Amino acid sequence: MTPSLEHLQQLLKQLPGLGFRSAERVALHLLLEKPERLPALVEALQDAASTVRRCDRCGNLAEEALCAVCQDDNRDHGVVCVVEQVPDLVALERSGAYRGGYHVLHGKLSPIHGVGPEHLNFTSLGERMRSGEVRELILALSNDVEGEATCHFLTDELMPDDAEIAVSRIGFGLPSGGGVLYADSVTLKSALDGRRTYS
Structure with a gap:
């Protein structure tokens, strides 16, 4: 060679x-x-x-100041789905199940790996929350210790005191077609915690 x-x-x-x-x-x-x-x-x-850069508002990939999602007037920009990485946003878009805005953190808090709040895209999210444009945050972060820590930071440290912003967390649990027998304990706990009324 x-x-x-x-x-x-x-x-x-x-x-x-x-x-x-x-x-x-x-x-x-x-x-x-x-x-x-x-x-x-x-x-x-x-x-x-x-030419490709980060969107000034949400951190998605863009070729202009704002990405295609942020420029789309047909989306509900008052609802913001917070994701860790751009591929997470792409997966949600591919599903066609969500028509709001996004915010890409470009990681999650992990003191063990030296990732603190200063390394993530929190500043512009805080600005968006303080501006009054956001009425709901959907936290679509990993179901692990780092993801939970990041969710707590967002709600405890970043949330303006006077803000009336609803905060929700995506559900976790058994995949479609998956059975209880082969699920790990974390997945089963999430499935039980995220249960809802059956009708």
Whole structure:
């Protein structure tokens, strides 16, 4: 293997979802089987790197000051769904079940890993909450210790004292089609805690 190919493979291996074998296959595919795709791929990467940025309001990906979601007048921007990462927002959008606004934190509080409030996108969320435009926050954060800590920080430290903002947390539990037998204890506890009246 040449040094250049090995370097390319090492860089590809750092991408999420690509292990050693997958990175090797992608590198060889681009260099040997489809080299004509390389210039367009390089150009697209450079173009995205120079034009894609964070939305000034919510932290989503954008090419202008505001992302497509924030610019959409048909959405209810008084309801804000707080997510950890952009892929979480993409998953919610793909579901088609939500038509409000978003706020991307770009992580969650984790003192063990050195992630404090100053590392997350809290400032603009606090501004949005103080502005009076937000009437409901939906916390769509992980069902783990860090996610819970982040939810507590949002409600205890960031919430304006005089704000009348309803706060809800997405439900967690058994996946559709999943059974009790194979669920772990955390999932079962969440399913029981999140139960609702059956009608």
